[in-house]
Amino acid sequence: MIRIGILDLQGDVSEHFQIAQKALENLKVEYQVLNVRNAEDAALCDGIIISGGESTVIGKLMVETGIKDIIINNEIPVFGTCAGMVLLATKTDYQQPLLRLMDMKVKRNAFGRQKDSFEQEIEILGEKYTGVFIRAPAVDEVGDKAQIISKIDDIIIGVKQGKNMALAFHPELTEDTRLHEYFIKEVL
Incomplete structure (x- = not known):
């Protein structure tokens, strides 16, 4: 059985929970999707999804609850979207707690404010996909260990x-x- 955790501290938790369930059903594997609110919850997971929200708040809560240490010490794979991308970075343009699991520097709110949100067809992992961007970050730099899988023009997303x-x-x-299926297959 695979256990996928949805970090439940702040952000798009219910949306990730529902789509993770659908992805796991599509993959036809025995699964459990868990809300992760503390270190004990995180320790049960084979992979964790960190949703959008306010990355500074999520980062501080991950430290306070011990979730950050569990993810790092247990080497739990993480799928981060929006604020989750920021938290995975080794560096960002703002002083805040980070997981530092990916060799990249991220700029918060790179596409502007809430009113500048947009949808755009993108290519990711060789396939077309609809990207929904809300106060989205972007990657300024990637190190040797990281692989770029999608861009809009020259902006790494x-x-x-x-x-x-x-x-x-x-x-x-x-x-x-x-x-979500791609991430789950990586975890399997």
Whole structure:
């Protein structure tokens, strides 16, 4: 049985929970999707999804609850979207707690404020996909260990490193399960 945790501290938790369930059903594997609110919950997971929200708040709560240490010490793969992308970075343009699991520097709110949100067809992992961007970050730099998997023009919006994946957009706000399935296959 695979256990996928949805970090439940702040952000698009219910949307990720629902699409993760659909992705796991599509993959026809025995599964459990868990809400992760503390270190004990995190320790049960084979992979964790960190949703959009306010990355500074999520980062501080991950430290306070001990979730950050569990993810790092247990080497739990993480799929981060929007704020989750920021938290996976080694560096960002703002002083805040980070997981530092991916060799990249991220700029918060790179596409502007809430009113500048947009949807755009993108290419990721060789396939077309609808990207939903809400106060989205972007990657300024990637190191040797990280692999760019998606861009808009010259702006990096998707990165993979090992079993970790970071996206600037919100795949949980679509009905398309392919990116969640991709992450789950990495965890399996």
